[in-house]
Amino acid sequence: MPASDPLSQIFGALADPTRRDILARLSLGQASVGELAEPHEMSLAAVSKHIKVLENAGLIGRKKDAQFSYCTLVASPLKDLQGWLDAYRKFWDDNLDQFETYLAELQRGDPDSKQ
Known part of the structure; x- marks a missing residue:
């Protein structure tokens, strides 16, 4: 997504149902990328792209713990x-x-x- 105003980035991130599902899951608490990918029939790489869009919009935070990456909702x-x-x-x-x-x-x- 090209650089734009924050509201456009938020709307762009929310436009996809997979990303809305990810946010709904994160509203329950932090989750690993693998946990976020489980309910979706797509690769970890594809889910990672969705997470990156959400991260760029400021809607999630990500932290690394050893080999795992955990995401949290930023409301x-x-x-x-x-x-x-x-x-x-x-x-x-x-x-x-x-x-x-x-x-x-x-x-x-x-x-x-x-x-």
Whole structure:
């Protein structure tokens, strides 16, 4: 993935279901690359590429212990994502409130409602 802003890297990392599965597994605690690869029908090298994308996005940390590499979830970048999404949540909440009001007016037969 080319260098870009952090939010784009996070969205890019989350775009793949394998990477989302890896993050879900890491939410339970640290895991080795081998443990992360187990549920997926792919090579360790392929899983390592997914881990590298997550690592570049700042979503996981990796440490070596002898011959094993362990990954942990780094949740702080998800706060940036949540902040971005919150602005759109307000937009949708406001629109849904307006739609709910409109439906209530239609049910009452309000002549001032737009049809």
